[in-house]
Amino acid sequence: MKVKDVKQKEYLQRIKLLTMKLLDDKLDFLITKSAIEEYKSILLEVSQLDLNCKSGQDDIQFENGIALGTNWAALCISDIMRTRNFIRGIVKAAKKIEKAGKRPIRILYAGSGPFATLVLPLIAQYSSEELQIIIMETNPKSIQYLQLVISNLGIENYFEKILKEDASKYKLKSPEKIDMLISETMQHGLVKEQQVPIMLNLVRQLESEAIVIPERISLELAFMNSRAQLIFENRSKEKYKVLSSLWNFDRNYIDHFNSLQKEASNENEIELIENLDVRSEMEGAYDKLVVLTSIQVYKDEWIDIDSSSLTIPKVLLDLEGMKEGEKEISIKYTMNGNPNFEYELK
Numbered sequence: 539m540k541v542k543d544v545k546q547k548e549y550l551q552r553i554k555l556l557t558m559k560l561l562d563d564k565l566d567f568l569i570t571k572s573a574i575e576e577y578k579s580i581l582l583e584v585s586q587l588d589l590n591c592k593s594g595q596d597d598i599q600f601e602n603g604i605a606l607g608t609n610w611a612a613l614c615i616s617d618i619m620r621t622r623n624f625i626r627g628i629v630k631a632a633k634k635i636e637k638a639g640k641r642p643i644r645i646l647y648a649g650s651g652p653f654a655t656l657v658l659p660l661i662a663q664y665s666s667e668e669l670q671i672i673i674m675e676t677n678p679k680s681i682q683y684l685q686l687v688i689s690n691l692g693i694e695n696y697f698e699k700i701l702k703e704d705a706s707k708y709k710l711k712s713p714e715k716i717d718m719l720i721s722e723t724m725q726h727g728l729v730k731e732q733q734v735p736i737m738l739n740l741v742r743q744l745e746s747e748a749i750v751i752p753e754r755i756s757l758e759l760a761f762m763n764s765r766a767q768l769i770f771e772n773r774s775k776e777k778y779k780v781l782s783s784l785w786n787f788d789r790n791y792i793d794h795f796n797s798l799q800k801e802a803s804n805e806n807e808i809e810l811i812e813n814l815d816v817r818s819e820m821e822g823a824y825d826k827l828v829v830l831t832s833i834q835v836y837k838d839e840w841i842d843i844d845s846s847s848l849t850i851p852k853v854l855l856d857l858e859g860m861k862e863g864e865k866e867i868s869i870k871y872t873m874n875g876n877p878n879f880e881y882e883l884k
């Protein structure tokens with residue numbers, strides 16, 4: 539065996555072993571952290587990505603939001619609970635598809651970044667006859683590095699296509715049978731990046747049994763006490779008071795949205811809450827109105843509030859700044875170059 543082949547085998551073996559640590563149901567934070575650090579160091583080595591290089595820091599602006607610069611997309615790996623729980627959900631979803639007798643399992647990964655972080659653990663577990671991946675990434679620099687990762691790991695056979703495309707617009711060639719769609723192109727509260735337009739575009743093109751990862755992104759409107767300490771066991775109760783569910787962004791919602799869009803006049807706006815009385819719920823130490831995010835990656839794999847950069851609260855407004863007569867709030871989500879919430883108080 540050539541030296542290069544031995545090295546590639548070693549890398550894949552290391553990824554396989556560290557994945558086993560991430561799949562352990564008993565969460566040991568230090569073991570998880572060191573597994574993720576090892577994963578990151580393997581990926582930096584095989585991609586030859588220099589995180590200090592300035593050109594990898596530029597985000598790309600699109601009509602529907604930003605695409606992260608290569609370095610920032612690479613660094614998502616260090617968001618420990620995000621990376622762990624996405625990988626766990628994806629491995630479980632792959633097992634479900636495998637059990638249904640599908641071979642190969644065909645995955646569409648929209649927004650892979652330079653590392654394809656969320657699917658490489660599957661490559662360490664399946665052969666290329668069992669697993670085929672289509673990559674859709676819009677940042678050309680990230681694609682260049684991903685190609686190095688793929689060739690230096692010797693895993694070209696797993697990649698059916700690498701498309702430099704905007705996943706919020708791309709039309710799949712039919713019949714393109716996808717078993718699992720993965721996209722983690724989001725920030726807390728679904729602001730700035732393109733998770734929503736990407737999912738709205740791609741999910742409607744999939745067959746109904748295809749698994750969508752994440753399965754659901756759940757947003758809630760809450761008061762926050764910004765001075766409350768994050769005491770682990772009881773933190774949510776002290777820090778937040780949930781007022782209302784804001785948005786369950788999942789396949790049901792996407793189907794509903796797509797059916798409404800046929801008649802809608804403004805397809806870039808989504809009404810979330812109309813005239814909710816916030817004034818009479820106000821109490822005590824709560825000083826901010828926030829959007830809380832939690833993510834159901836797949837089945838019982840969740841990323842809970844405050845456990846990842848994706849699930850920290852998004853502050854909507856300072857309650858102290860509310861004028862005297864203002865009582866009710868209406869909130870909509872707007873999809874444009876800077877996806878965000880807009881609210882009106884009256």
Ligand SMILES: C[S@@+](CC[C@H](N)C(=O)[O-])C[C@H]1O[C@@H](n2cnc3c(N)ncnc32)[C@H](O)[C@@H]1O
Nearest residue numbers: 605606611614649650651655675676677704705
């Ligand atoms: C938050 S990073 C996550 C990277 C990787 N999936 C991970 O989990 O570590 C999102 C990636 O999606 C890409 N992206 C954003 N919008 C996109 C779009 N409309 N089409 C394709 N890729 C997109 C970005 O360039 C970036 O590489």
